[in-house]
Amino acid sequence: MQITTQRVAVSALFFANGLMIGSWAPKLAVLIRRLGITEGTAGLVVLCLGLGSLVVMPVFGAMTARVGSRRAVWMASLLATPTLLLMTAAPGLVWVALAVFLFGGFLGGMDIAMNANAVVVERVQRRAIMSSCHGFWSLGGGVGAGLGGMILAAWGEAGHAVLVTLLFLAVLALALPRLQQDAPATDADKAPIKLPGTPLPYVLGVVALCCMVPEGAILDWGAVYLQRELGASLSLAGWGFAACAATMAVVRFLGDMLRNRFGAVSMMRFSALTGIAGLGVSGIAADPIVVILGFGLAGIGIANLMPIVVSAAGNLPGLAHGVGLSVVTMMGYSGILLAPGSIGFLAERHSFATIYLGLAFLLLIPLLFSRLVRSAGFEMSEADNCGEQAAASSLRDVA
Template sequence: MARSARGAVSALFFLNGLMVGSWAPKLPVLMSRLDISEAVAGGLVLLLGLGSVTVMPLFGALTARRGSAHAVRLAAVLATPALLLISVAPNLAATMAAVVLFGATVGGMDVSMNANAVAVERQRRRAIMSSCHGFWSLGGVLGAGPGGVAIAMLGEVWHAVAVTLVLVAGLALSLPHVLRDAPAAEGAQAAPLRLPRSPLPYAIGFMALCCMVPEGAILDWAAVYLQREMGASLSVAGWGFAACAATMAAMRFLGDLLRQRLGAVRTLRIGSLVAMAGLGLAGLAPGPGPAIAGFALAGIGIANLVPIAFSAAGNLPGLAQGIGLSVVTTMGYSGILLAPGAIGWLAERTSFSAIYLGLAALLLVPLLLSRLALTADFSTGGDAA
């Protein structure tokens, strides 16, 4: 049972990453099909983020009241047709509505599947969060890199049809095996369902936000940066995020072991420094090749920053299941989903090169706040479980 639940939650992370990765090469296609500027495209990204961060707290409360298994099933089923709806939307208004749906359902799925991963950690008494996020990155690789090639070969709509069929098959295989965790109200010492009074979840959430802004900037704008500022083809441009996601996946599969050996604080510090170097290389790169290499290096550094923050939030004592995690995921994903919208506006006035250099400096924040990650060491959370 424990092993099948571990496989099921890993599959959910993979499928969520596949959806998000498939969005990456779609944005420049939407810009061309709808004849919109970077600023308008940034507005679409902003709508995606607003849909996501608005719904995340609702799924945190749903997780607390009915368990993460119920919440993740609902979100996953609703998210499945969203990419196809974006691809067939006939005008900007319909595209905006479909993008909001995509952001809301993917965001709700993200909160609930992270809560389910914490539940599996507690059942197994072993850290799995980094490797779960590794499966998310693996899905992102297959969604972003080959996705750009598939769009170029098959067209936007048939690419979306193919992704949707994969999602349906994957959910049919994984959802029956998702761990059925007890709602908070059924616990013997259930905490009240309210926003936390302790500042710790909000501080961890701010750290997660600063870690996820650069990831969001690579997800949404790497392809546009490579194509428009560096002259790369569409099939090459998709590999900007894919390179980042690939190295993130590799490092996340090592992340649980690294955290056990080095500790969460040291792992976070090393990752922040490596990510800063990668973003700096991407911003200063003279052409697509070095820029993609920079994104790959950034992925190595970013890889375990967010899993450490989420694992710390999911194991905070005194909070109802899903509440602390929903605070941190909502704050964190406001970085990955809302900030890139502002980046589109800034890109028209500066350049993506300058933006990526600025994002390297932003990672000074998690570097300075790294002591907040101490509770992510699973030996602490696991003993308390």
């Protein structure tokens, strides 16, 4: 397998973005203590992170379509660089909330642009790389979250912010000059950037949302489920999301090879079915160990769903990939924002076992719409591409 400089560069950016996002996890507890705020107020601060992403992502999607992903990545990553320092230096709640908004916004913009650049590398190499890129993001997130607490304890909040920022800058210095060069569509600077008129990106966005909600549900509520309903100890309950995250990271690094071998549609179907099986086991099992194994199986399935949908969105026929990516990514990542509150609301009325069974049925959506990700494959013939455009036309007619 050929490993090019451009592939290494964009993978490094995924790692750097994950490192910054992962560093937020231990940072929140420090902010609560420093500002003297309640968990409820902290929840509003967390909401600023998500709102920043949702507001800024479309801006960088449009910029990617106009000037190309390489220039958009440069701008987003450089604007994101000082945000952790700003958060640390912010003197009060309002200023911290603003810094968190910028942190989420510019890292979200970087997310859009680097995914678009990964799509460009896939096009040039005619091979899937998106899953491994997301694997590097998971790896960076694990490093940021895992080592962040240790650094905070040893060097304090300011030391942590400076060290993470320097690491982030070091990766940018190595990766940014080596990114794959791309160009906007020939008419991108003439036509106004607007939301797509075809329903296909929005359908893929719904698919992405259904792919992301189960991951958020395991992250936020897996330990609560294991403790409250199955009587697991705190130390054991923590392994719920750990099992899911571990299998996701491993399978993402294998995902490109599997997609190149079997095709995007087959991988989408296999992943959805595996996720359904894992969530089903977690919903019906009465033993905590079996539930944890179910979460691990679900991670195998969930791992490559979003990378495949992202690749498909970046290759939709007749649509600038930055615009399609911004729609699909924004809708998909809103699943992480929607999952905690909506599942908490449902948990007051239904058992977590019922909820996880319901999430298994939610993955039927990616399974049923799996043919729509054919544009993520590199085995498509000219006839396949015409069929893809016909599918988009049919969806437009239905709408």
